[in-house]
Amino acid sequence: MRILPNMMNLNSLKDSKLLDLSSHFVGGNHVEFPSDKEFKVIEPRSGKVLTTWHFATKDQVDTTVKTAKTAQEHWANSTWMERSEILKKTADLLKTHCNDIAYWECISNGKPISEARADVLSCVDTFNFYSGVAHDLLGRHIPLDSARYAYTRRLPVGVVAAIGAWNYPIQTCTWKTAPALACGNSVIYKPSPLSPVTALILAEVLKCAGLPNGVFNVIQGDAETSQHLILHNDVAKVSFTGSIPTGKKIMKSCAERNIKPITLELGGKSSLIILNDADVDSAVSCAMMANFYSQGQVCSNASKVLVHRSLLEELTTKLVNRTKLMKVGDPLKEETKVGAHISADHRNNVEGYINSAIAEGATKLCGGDRITVEGLENGFYLSPCILTNITPKMKVYREEIFGAVLLLIPFDTEEEAITIANDTDMGLAAGLVTKDLARSYRVSEKLNAGNVYVNTFNDVSPLVPFGGIGQSGFGRENGIAVLESYTHQKSVFVNTGDCPNPF
Template sequence: MSNLERFYNLVDGNYQASATGCWLTTANPYTGADWAEVPQCGIDDVEQAVAAAYRAFSSGPWARLNATARGKLLRRLGDLIARDAEKLAALEVRDNGKLYAEMLGQLRYLPEWYYYFGGLADKIEGGVLPSDKAEVFSYTKREPLGVVVAITPWNSPLMLLTWKLAPALAAGNTVVIKPSEFTSCSTLALMALFKEAGFPDGVVNTVTGFGHEVGTALVSHPLVAKVAFTGGDATGASVYSQAAKNIKHVTLELGGKSPNIIFADAHIENAVKGAISGIFAASGQTCIAGSRLLVQRSVYQQVSEKVVALARTAQLGDPMLSTTQVGPITTLPQRDKVLQYIDVAREGGAECLLGGKRPEAEALANGWFVEPTIFADVHNQMRIAREEVFGPILSIIPFDDDDEALSIANDTPYGLAAGVWTADIRRAFRFTDQIRAGTVWVNTYRAVSFMAPFGGYKQSGIGRENGQVAIDDYLQTKSVWVNLAEEVLNPFVMR
């Protein structure tokens, strides 16, 4: 019997291991030591979870629940998350190595999504349609899709799950969750709050395991109506292709190579802080990371020096401590990938101004750390400027004028986010109009809200999460025609 803490899946209201009895170990990125186990599921577990979700959607108490009652359940869940925010945040840190300060901030903010979408649940309306046909009444209804599969990544498990769960449940769907095999524990712990809140059995279910086993089976399952996925673009393309075979609805929130643009007229001190926040917060493990820092040539040297000086002060260490500013990389394979990209940057001719290796401090030796790393002399065709690293690596790219900045910013297959630092309001509006990205920040970076739609252009994704528009992606429209005439006209002619 293992001494590791065990977490169980929730399926049809029951906590359970996998059908095979196999387990996956999960490690603490700060210590490198295994600390927990989650079920390693397979096809039988997928079938059971999807069947439970389909029953709950089709014929269970959830199917008969009115929209106002659904909203009350979501708001009750928000209250429970607020109550347990500290416990859930500590669990996330243990599982993914991100700073406790950041995770606690996320968990304390998370209830707002459930309050917001709980409030929207009974605001979903159809409408009466004007008609050009005599004695016919027509109207529309907005209805849920059915079983939704939510596939979440390892960097912010509960936040990115919530972006899917809250609108999906508010719309009346049921959900099967497949968390990352690296960071499943906080998601499984959250399931107890659904039971406590009073959600009917089968409305929310979990299946843990490897993507190529359970992920593929979930995406291709004929009873699944929609897949909501957050992760890398290569995996997202595979999900999209598999889902298309059964004509499923899909929301994809994928990667980014976001430009963070500093003009000479910007408030330089604030812009430097924004550059640091954009890439070194969360150890660069965010899809919106401002990994390309575009700096106007007249202030390039000044900005580069200030960014290096500030980054040099960053404290690496135990993510549970309030003094720590940069934590470890969440997974060992990702840590190794980040180190490989450092070699790629050097081989491509970039100059390393800071970092570029694992930290030497003995206290960090067992953790999966990479020093905050800054490269200069980068041009936009280098691999380090074109491929998503998902780690604490910043590439500084010079530009001369607005047109060149805009050209470089848009010269990427991605389009998730961008930042613009300038005192010129006309320039700010021009760039927000012309940058091809789903989110553009002006004189700030990394701001998100339950009210603000989030998603990407180009290879950064399809669909939007958050805001009122998000609920539309979990609904379908039905048109209803009612004939009020006493006599049916010629049956051989289209009415």
């Protein structure tokens, strides 16, 4: 392991030399882990290779885990006020350098700069929130009788292996890291090779905020690297965001060598129900938010938009017209609403879903076309697509598309819409548009999903738990609920009198 110089200060974030610092951050330093497994970091907006980095090997993973374990033992003994101050300082630094971090999020992921900026600001909120949750980590005192009492304590689990997704690189990292650190754990974060940059920037921010060396580490890797990390005896907890097939493999691995808790935030096949009393303009906005944000690369997206037949013609006209006006282009430009897909392979996969639907009888109302952006001719662009004449036998009806493809499906009754929405084993999200408050409560109660949106969609807050049921995984990110995932509870019984003799 060769230690490389860190950034002189966060004001140099915009410098392209940032990519020369190294792909790994271990023990408070950028380090060079030589290996024979290389991967190219590609800019989605241009298709250009930015740099070539290396995946960590088994021995390098072991070195990182040992570093994190040693650091965690000291971090766990820090006072809550010390932790709170560092998390608050991290939030302040993220806010100060929001524009530069958003720039790298855009370069690494391809989403519009306005969305990238919003993602970084959401990370500010997350670190601020978890800087103030000390009271939620307090134990309880339980009187048993005049001589006996018990008390409970919430203690950190130890070393947390966090494996992130490419669609929200810094936000996914923050959702796992902020609460884990607040609870006194150390973190080893493995970002997706498709968007590996901003986790390293967060490591720099945490270091500048005063986080002790080794408490937060970043290693680059593939499935084999993840396996080495998950199977390591000193890793006490795994948190994963990604696909269902990978989640199943990780869950199996977590029980293979030594049982360890796991949080799985997986895929979804969600629906948005537009009821007959809905405001059409508001419904159109909700449908677009549920499908076209971040090029449709959102796990909770409602690709199935269920529209009451009485509103279908008006809503379809307005939805198609607004979709055609969405600016597809360079994600670094403020006017861009739809940026680049994460990779050429993923864009091709989304196109494959559109073509299969058309071959099975669907009708394309607009979009689904490759877009060539001047100066960025090799970027991975695709216009937002709307399909109709969808049937339950179609591949697009059943599978997660993970792209900007909206399926218009008419219905006649409330019960029919609920049945269609629940016709999936991926219970991550669902939504509805209605003016009737009583109706919104009634329908929300019947939807089989971990997150339900009423007159909105894809809304998030660090105060509110996020996660799914069924094939969409278990455990929660955000809110107070996540603290249980990063702590274990110890119960202590105390007898102040003579020890009872049962014999």
